[in-house]
Amino acid sequence: MIVNLNINNQERQVEIKPAERLIDVLRREGFFSVKEGCRKGNCGACVVLLDGSPVNSCLIFAARCEGRRIETAESLGSTENLHPLQKAFLDEGAIQCGYCTPGMLLSAKGLLNENPHPAEDDIKKALDGNLCRCTGYVKIIKAVQKAAEAIGKTR
Amino acid sequence: MDELCVVGKSIPRPDAWDKVMGKTRYVDDITLPGMAYAAIYYSSLPHAEIKELNIAKALRVPGVLAILRASDIPGKNFIPMIKEDWTFFAKEKVVYPGEPIALIVAESKDAIMDAWEKISVVYEELPAIFDPEESLKPGAPQINPIGNLLSLHKIRTGDLELGFMESDVIIEGVYETDYQEHAYLETQGALAVPGAEGGMTVYGSMQCPFYVLKGVCMILGLPQHKVRIVQTPTGGAFGGKEDMPSLFAGLAALAAWSIKRPVKLTLDRRADIIMTSKRHPSRSYYRLGAKKDGTLMACEARVYLDPGAYATLTPSVLWRCCIHSCGPYRIPHVKVDAYAGATNKVPCGAYRGFGSPQVIFAMERQMDKLAREIAMDPLKLRAMNALRQGDSTVTGQTLPWSVGLEECIQKAAEASRWEEKRSRYPAEDGYKRRGIGCSFLHYGVGLGAAGSRIDVAEAYVQIKPDGGAVFAVGTTDMGQGMQGVLTQIVAEGLGGIAPQQIQMLPVDTMQVGDSGPTVASRATYTSGNAILDACEKIMDEMKKGAALLLKCEPSQVRAGGGKFFQESAPEIFYTFAQVAAECSARHFGLTHTGYFKSPDTSWDSETGQGKAYVAYSFGVQIAEAEVDMQTGEARVLDIWAAHDLGKVVNPKMAQGQIEGGVVQGVGYSLMEFIALDGKGRIQNPSFSNYIIPTSLDAPLVHSEIVESVYPEGPFGVKGFGETPLMGVAACVANAVSDAIGRDVDKIPMLPERLLEKMKG
Numbered sequence: 001m002i003v004n005l006n007i008n009n010q011e012r013q014v015e016i017k018p019a020e021r022l023i024d025v026l027r028r029e030g031f032f033s034v035k036e037g038c039r040k041g042n043c044g045a046c047v048v049l050l051d052g053s054p055v056n057s058c059l060i061f062a063a064r065c066e067g068r069r070i071e072t073a074e075s076l077g078s079t080e081n082l083h084p085l086q087k088a089f090l091d092e093g094a095i096q097c098g099y100c101t102p103g104m105l106l107s108a109k110g111l112l113n114e115n116p117h118p119a120e121d122d123i124k125k126a127l128d129g130n131l132c133r134c135t136g137y138v139k140i141i142k143a144v145q146k147a148a149e150a151i152g153k154t155r
Numbered sequence: 156m157d158e159l160c161v162v163g164k165s166i167p168r169p170d171a172w173d174k175v176m177g178k179t180r181y182v183d184d185i186t187l188p189g190m191a192y193a194a195i196y197y198s199s200l201p202h203a204e205i206k207e208l209n210i211a212k213a214l215r216v217p218g219v220l221a222i223l224r225a226s227d228i229p230g231k232n233f234i235p236m237i238k239e240d241w242t243f244f245a246k247e248k249v250v251y252p253g254e255p256i257a258l259i260v261a262e263s264k265d266a267i268m269d270a271w272e273k274i275s276v277v278y279e280e281l282p283a284i285f286d287p288e289e290s291l292k293p294g295a296p297q298i299n300p301i302g303n304l305l306s307l308h309k310i311r312t313g314d315l316e317l318g319f320m321e322s323d324v325i326i327e328g329v330y331e332t333d334y335q336e337h338a339y340l341e342t343q344g345a346l347a348v349p350g351a352e353g354g355m356t357v358y359g360s361m362q363c364p365f366y367v368l369k370g371v372c373m374i375l376g377l378p379q380h381k382v383r384i385v386q387t388p389t390g391g392a393f394g395g396k397e398d399m400p401s402l403f404a405g406l407a408a409l410a411a412w413s414i415k416r417p418v419k420l421t422l423d424r425r426a427d428i429i430m431t432s433k434r435h436p437s438r439s440y441y442r443l444g445a446k447k448d449g450t451l452m453a454c455e456a457r458v459y460l461d462p463g464a465y466a467t468l469t470p471s472v473l474w475r476c477c478i479h480s481c482g483p484y485r486i487p488h489v490k491v492d493a494y495a496g497a498t499n500k501v502p503c504g505a506y507r508g509f510g511s512p513q514v515i516f517a518m519e520r521q522m523d524k525l526a527r528e529i530a531m532d533p534l535k536l537r538a539m540n541a542l543r544q545g546d547s548t549v550t551g552q553t554l555p556w557s558v559g560l561e562e563c564i565q566k567a568a569e570a571s572r573w574e575e576k577r578s579r580y581p582a583e584d585g586y587k588r589r590g591i592g593c594s595f596l597h598y599g600v601g602l603g604a605a606g607s608r609i610d611v612a613e614a615y616v617q618i619k620p621d622g623g624a625v626f627a628v629g630t631t632d633m634g635q636g637m638q639g640v641l642t643q644i645v646a647e648g649l650g651g652i653a654p655q656q657i658q659m660l661p662v663d664t665m666q667v668g669d670s671g672p673t674v675a676s677r678a679t680y681t682s683g684n685a686i687l688d689a690c691e692k693i694m695d696e697m698k699k700g701a702a703l704l705l706k707c708e709p710s711q712v713r714a715g716g717g718k719f720f721q722e723s724a725p726e727i728f729y730t731f732a733q734v735a736a737e738c739s740a741r742h743f744g745l746t747h748t749g750y751f752k753s754p755d756t757s758w759d760s761e762t763g764q765g766k767a768y769v770a771y772s773f774g775v776q777i778a779e780a781e782v783d784m785q786t787g788e789a790r791v792l793d794i795w796a797a798h799d800l801g802k803v804v805n806p807k808m809a810q811g812q813i814e815g816g817v818v819q820g821v822g823y824s825l826m827e828f829i830a831l832d833g834k835g836r837i838q839n840p841s842f843s844n845y846i847i848p849t850s851l852d853a854p855l856v857h858s859e860i861v862e863s864v865y866p867e868g869p870f871g872v873k874g875f876g877e878t879p880l881m882g883v884a885a886c887v888a889n890a891v892s893d894a895i896g897r898d899v900d901k902i903p904m905l906p907e908r909l910l911e912k913m914k915g
Binding site: 027031032033035036037038039040042043045072073074076077078079082086089090091092093095096097098099100101102105123124125127128129130131132133134135136137138139140141 | 165167168170171172173174175176177178179180181183184337338339340341342388389390391393423424425633634635636807808810811814815816817818819841842843847848849850851853855856
């Protein structure tokens with residue numbers, strides 16, 4: 001079957017099987033920032049934004065995303081023009097192995113879409129579904145705070 | 156060395172740019188034309204003879220290309236590690252649930268799933284054994300060809316009887332620790348590509364490409380110059396990708412060899428948890444003797460690690476366990492026996508700390524009980540017995556330098572306001588009670604006497620005519636940040652050039668010589684030294700080039716800040732790029748290889764005495780915990796972690812290691828638990844029920860860094876990637892015991908276990 005997806009602001013017609021998961025379709029289309037960590041929606045490595053809200057793409061059928069807006073980490077920014085979240089993750093040292101990073105960035109972006117001035121507890125709650133085994137979360141939480149401040153200043 | 160330009164600065168790591176853009180390609184992100192997939196069919200029983208293995212039906216599944224068994228191996232069915240017992244496929248019998256029996260190779264993952272269902276095995280079950288102590292009793296079923304005793308290590312010093320006779324107090328205890336699963340976010344995987352020259356290339360997620368090289372050569376029967384191993388960006392390892400990648404890369408290579416096409420073998424989370432090594436469960440029996448004033452006199456320990464069915468890395472893990480079993484203390488009379496008795500469970504292997512967190516937990520619980528018995532502050536008791544420069548360890552090794560324990564004690568105690576809290580908390584009552592506890596630790600850097608043959612490193616450095624530098628090493632970055640740290644060392648070694656001018660190549664066994672495994676917190680120390688050796692050779696050449704430009708003798712040329720100049724006239728200089736261009740034009744060779752061999756160590760396995768390691772890192776950790784007296788749930792609120800790691804190359808990344816290690820330690824202490832059924836099968840192979848800490852579980856981590864330099868490390872580096880995890884279970888258990896007024900001698904401290912404790 002054919003499904004119309006808006007992936008990173010680009011309309012695409014994608015041939016899929018009816019029971020295919022969104023993660024498999026996105027990776028087949030070349031969006032390798034979407035990582036598989038558990039297949040069960042526990043780890044958050046496959047988080048993408050669906051109409052601006054974070055979802056585990058391993059738990060969603062691609063067929064259910066007809067006409068919807070999908071954002072992956074590839075859309076966040078470029079080397080010359082980093083998204084404030086990307087810049088903060090770099091500056092704060094929030095990246096180690098990097099496997100959780102795309103999902104982590106998107107969950108954080110989803111949070112900032114909803115709540116531009118999150119308290120520390122809000123950040124911890126928003127990232128609770130994204131496992132990171134390397135950093136102990138300390139620098140990730142700090143980076144999200146810094147990014148929120150930076151975005152606040154540009155508004 | 157004059158002032159450092161790059162080493163010691165918190166600059167972002169070079170690999171972070173691709174990672175933050177989502178561009179990093181891990182092995183599962185690579186797809187090649189004509190690539191097929193493979194998956195391992197594994198045993199469902201702990202101990203059984205394989206009577207029949209039926210694959211005919213599975214072979215008829217559309218898309219299935221091959222189903223490979225032990226008889227299809229062109230080389231040897233044997234994975235080179237420490238002992239000669241570990242195999243790629245089970246031989247006549249399986250010895251643990253999860254042991255590979257066959258390899259399904261197919262066009263798609265769907266075809267693999269269909270084929271899996273159609274394979275059948277007829278087993279004849281044998282008596283199995285699940286406890287490492289039981290394993291060593293007479294009459295126990297023999298499960299490993301080398302015997303059930305997979306390893307034994309000991310320490311003997313002084314006169315134990317005399318030590319206890321002279322003690323005023325003797326503390327006895329039994330301590331148990333459980334498995335810990337590495338839970339790296341990227342599961343294991345390898346991609347094998349048959350080469351045009353009749354050889355094999357394997358790309359994969361790994362810590363130790365040279366182990367993998369030996370494994371692939373073994374299974375294919377190929378010489379080393381026909382096999383190339385390339386590490387792909389690795390999504391966490393923590394020890395879990397030390398031994399296991401030899402198995403997965405070997406099997407991927409077997410499949411690729413067999414069908415003459417590229418084959419990718421990646422594990423899903425379930426298979427990864429079922430099939431891969433973990434931290435050894437342990438049971439330890441301790442007796443500790445001391446004078447009334449707190450002076451330690453004697454320590455006797457009997458430690459059992461549960462290695463699972465094969466030896467894999469257990470002999471090394473047990474050795475480190477043994478040497479660290481008495482903590483960073485002066486104790487005159489010591490007897491330690493450490494055993495690994497085979498069980499019919501998944502083989503255990505390396506995990507951050509490598510056998511030490513288990514005994515640190517036991518010893519540090521003992522220290523708290525001793526403190527209570529003699530009514531002394533537990534931190535003071537430890538401090539008065541702590542190793543200082545010039546002291547001897549329990550293995551008779553004198554420590555001539557780099558013992559930063561005292562400074563760690565001060566920093567951790569002050570930052571945590573230890574004294575105030577320690578006196579305040581016992582008075583608390585109510586549903587939620589707080590406690591505070593501490594632990595001291597030391598850690599032998601590098602492989603030590605047990606691995607001195609392979610404690611070497613090579614580095615390749617090449618300068619481009621435009622002043623850029625390319626380097627390669629044989630140790631790996633698995634996420635910990637070695638690429639960034641070594642880039643800083645290259646930058647410094649080349650006279651303070653900008654790190655942006657430097658590129659590290661992927662680790663490739665055809666690029667550099669065997670540099671040993673990336674374990675034991677050794678990468679910065681060993682590869683860093685090899686890099687400095689290569690840089691020194693390059694700088695000698697470049698100084699000749701600079702001398703021609705500066706019209707002086709090479710011996711008069713100085714380098715610094717990315718420039719070459721004469722000491723007498725630093726304002727006249729040539730940049731690194733200018734000198735590189737000059738050297739290139741004159742055909743001065745600016746490509747060099749550097750070498751490093753760790754200084755000699757020694758070990759007498761009969762007496763358990765010797766210079767076990769070249770140097771030690773130290774740490775003091777203090778935890779503040781809160782226990783809900785109604786639900787039994789413990790939370791760690793704060794951890795103060797003071798670590799002596801020698802010279803710090805990148806303070807922010809060092810802090811990241813502390814924070815990450817501490818939170819892994821909190822998981823180990825409180826929640827991470829592998830549930831087995833009566834046949835040793837893992838019942839919770841997923842993150843739904845193997846629970847690791849999330850952002851909501853992480854305590855506040857306060858890191859304190861102590862730089863007690865090690866003169867033989869690059870710029871004074873020691874290495875410390877493992878230490879932040881090592882003392883956490885101990886200090887958290889001490890804090891929880893303090894909070895509830897009961898001794899907690901078993902981890903993880905699950906709520907149901909604590910509730911049981913509080914009832915008793």
